Amino acid sequence: MRLEQLNEVAVIHHTQVKGLNVADKLDKLFTEYFSGEIEKKIAWRRFELRFDNPKIDENVGGGRKKNEINRVLDKQLIKEESDHEIIELTKRYESVKQFMMTLDPQLVTMLDYHYDTRKSYVWEKVAQMMYKSKSQCLRDLQKSKQEYLESPWARAVDNLV
Numbered sequence: 001m002r003l004e005q006l007n008e009v010a011v012i013h014h015t016q017v018k019g020l021n022v023a024d025k026l027d028k029l030f031t032e033y034f035s036g037e038i039e040k041k042i043a044w045r046r047f048e049l050r051f052d053n054p055k056i057d058e059n060v061g062g063g064r065k066k067n068e069i070n071r072v073l074d075k076q077l078i079k080e081e082s083d084h085e086i087i088e089l090t091k092r093y094e095s096v097k098q099f100m101m102t103l104d105p106q107l108v109t110m111l112d113y114h115y116d117t118r119k120s121y122v123w124e125k126v127a128q129m130m131y132k133s134k135s136q137c138l139r140d141l142q143k144s145k146q147e148y149l150e151s152p153w154a155r156a157v158d159n160l161v
Contacts, residue, residue: 033096034111114137
């Protein structure tokens with residue numbers, strides 16, 4: 001490896017942010033994306049919002065409300081779109097999705113093989129499936145992590161850096 005590449009790897013691995021380094025956070029983010037965990041969390045949060053329906057008496061003065069229009073779907077959509085947790089999870093998912101669209105499809109496949117916990121391939125198996133050496137796969141991984149950190153999509157996920 002050239003000195004410049006070693007420096008990039010060192011920067012990724014040794015940047016400490018709140019106990020975890022950036023490389024670990026990127027690994028976690030990519031694992032959540034490729035394993036479908038972010039999508040599951042979004043679906044679960046929508047389920048929670050749909051069925052967590054405490055009755056709030058908006059009719060403070062008593063009596064009957066007249067001409068009340070009940071828009072359950074509208075209320076549900078407003079609740080989901082204004083929920084902070086869904087907004088953050090959607091930002092994380094979309095940032096990785098948009099970044100993956102900029103990468104070479106072969107590299108995305110390699111990342112999927114490695115980060116999808118349902119497949120759980122080790123690097124030797126990934127390298128064999130990609131017809132590359134293990135060291136080349138690891139260099140490609142480091143390069144893609146560095147590209148993500150430098151991309152505008154990493155700024156959308158403010159808990160990384």
